[in-house]
Amino acid sequence: MKFTLSWLKDHLKTKATVDEIATRLSAIGLEVESFDNPADKLGAFRVARIVEAGKHPNADKLQVIQVEVEKGAPLLEVVCGAPNARAGLVGVFAPLGTYIPGSKITLEKKPVRGVVSNGMMCSAAELELSAEATGIIELPAEMASHVGERYVEVMGLADPVFEVKLTPNRPDCTGVRGIARDLAAAGLGTLKPEKSISGVEGADPCPVEIKLEFSKETSSACPVFAARCIKGVANGPSPAWLQTRLKAVGLRPINALVDVTNYISQDRGRPLHVYDADKLKGAVRARLGKSGEKFLGLDGREHAVDTGMCVIADDTGPLGLGGVIGGEASGSTDQTVNVLIESAYFDPARTAQTGRKTGLVTDARYRFERGVDPQSVLPGLDLATQMILKICGGKPSKATVAGKEPDGRRSTSFDTAQVAKLAGLELPESEIRSILEALGCDVLGKGGVITVTTPSWRPDIHGAADLVEEVVRIAGLDRVPSTPLPRPAGVARAV
Known part of the structure; x- marks a missing residue:
């Protein structure tokens, strides 16, 4: 996961130096794999x-x-x-x-x-x-x-670039904002509030029907699919600032529509996809693949589909593999004037399985197989709409939503004494609460036992032991005292 210093500061108010940021990232479990300053x-x-x-x-x-x-x-x-x-x-x-x-x-x-x-x-x-x-x-x-x-x-390239090696359990840090949140929780600055989004909901219904075609047993493959059409866009090269950001993290600018989706994926950890609406035939649906189906991917290769894969299709057949890759036939070009924006949630396990079968390694797969925030479906769609309207113009439709996004939150009864019991770190309850709240958790109760509701972007937190890990990670492993193991009876003392 790459990001620049200026990009981080879009989300984090801080005066920390690059060395301080790199040191703190590694200390809280976000290992800095490389650091590069193009100015050098x-x-x-x-x-x-x-x-x-x-x-x-x-x-x-x-x-x-x-x-x-x-x-x-x-x-x-x-x-x-x-x-x-x-x-x-x-x-x-x-x-x-x-x-x-x-x-x-x-x-x-x-x-x-x-x-x-x-x-x-x-x-x-x-x-x-x-x-x-x-x-x-x-x-x-x-x-x-x-x-x-x-x-x-x-060109604004004198901007240091960090590369962080993420563990598979941290999907929230596949976006710059997630990394900023962790740094803010660790005391290296203040997380800036998200900017409000307005003027993105049109008056007319979306002209493209969206469907989910799964059985009850397979509905988890894609529980929610949202879309919005924007008519009359002027596609072409994206603005210099956007191209500079993408190039800095190793992404190739393609056109304004695609660049917006890639930017949001990197910024928020929310993958999106855009279709040339004029190339679509009938309704767009998420369904399982059928034996013998094939499509030409955006990578220029033909991909075979099987019955275990989630595909996005129209009346002509597959348009792409959900959460992995889009198709060439429906992709946007500089000539695109009517665009359909897709924002969906795809099952992590099925996405990973599809990726392994096809051998496709994409930015979308990287995020969906880890577990994209299910509550980001509509906010991601609105943000993409806002950026496209600003850069390309056009007239938006209403959003159309098939299905319902999973909640993604979990509530746990948590005895704050567990931090000392499991990790050997004595912390006041007020600090424990402060850390959990800074990470996006809702905390209720007091007096030792509290109820912690984890945010939808943290699918890796399942219970008290995970909460202890989060508290210790942010408080600092260097604060955990070195304590010798207890000496069982019959074991001689050190001499």
Whole structure:
């Protein structure tokens, strides 16, 4: 699970340093697997503009370009082999002496087929921003006003990136907000309130009917399926801030509609899916697969369906595997004008089984097989609607909901003395209550025995022992005193 410092601070009000954050994360069981500050390796790269581009005298596939690397400074002559290099292009320039992380080389002043190159215009792959290596980076034309400035600062890339290794029992931390909640509970800041959502419910019914077609025995495969249609969207590239966020955590921007769903998945741990509504035939339903069914996935591969898999289908057949992957035939493109947003809850065990059978490893599967918050179905749909309306415009319909979301909450009678009994940590009841409430639990009663209702996003907490673990984890294992084991009768004392 990756996130940037600025992304974390969208949810957490804190003055903690990156070192303090990393240390506290590991202390509360969220192991920091890696930490990367792009500014460390990309600090030398500058925004630059190609002023002239001409053929290389000795090579058909190379160009000799004149590059403005600083306002008012002489142009630099550079040899470039990128097919998209042209006059007027604003891109990223590496001066001589710069280490190129994607190529593992340091630029030297030397001739390229007889022409000396005084630097290099760079691709995204050379900066290790993505796998795109067919052409040099193209920045918006208005970025010409930033020629000579550091690329990481202009594009907001000077943002440290944390990668946390999650255990399978922490689905709440597959979203940045869940990680922020844990840090706030551990005293490293204050969790910011969620922003209100309004203006997303349209006046007209959703034009696409949503159905659940399961028997009583298999209804847990998808107990709730919500959707909303937005007509008249203007799809295309997502805003620069959104693309920057996704790239920072290793996700490839696709288009505004898809990028919004990927953003919410990373931000809230709530996977969503978007369909081109004009490509759908009849009702959209969640059901079990049928022998012999196949569909072309968004990964470009054909996938066979069996009777144990939850599929999303229309009248033509499967559109995708619920909680795992969508299909190419109904996917959104830059030409999509009417979109259907899906927000559903898929059974973790069935999702994991489907993933193993198909060999598909996706961000959706990663979250659903751990247990997505069942109460996030409608809030996730509304948030996606709000973002799409803001970025792409359009007119929303009413939400349509098939089924009912599982409650997901559990109530446990908890004797606070269990913390000392099971973990050896003496804490006042007030601190125990404070920790549990900070983690999202409702706490009732006092005087030793309290009733704790865990939030819907914590399916891993089942009883008193789990509550003790949560209290000790947040209070700090370093506060647990070292106590020698009792010496049974007949065992000699240490000498």
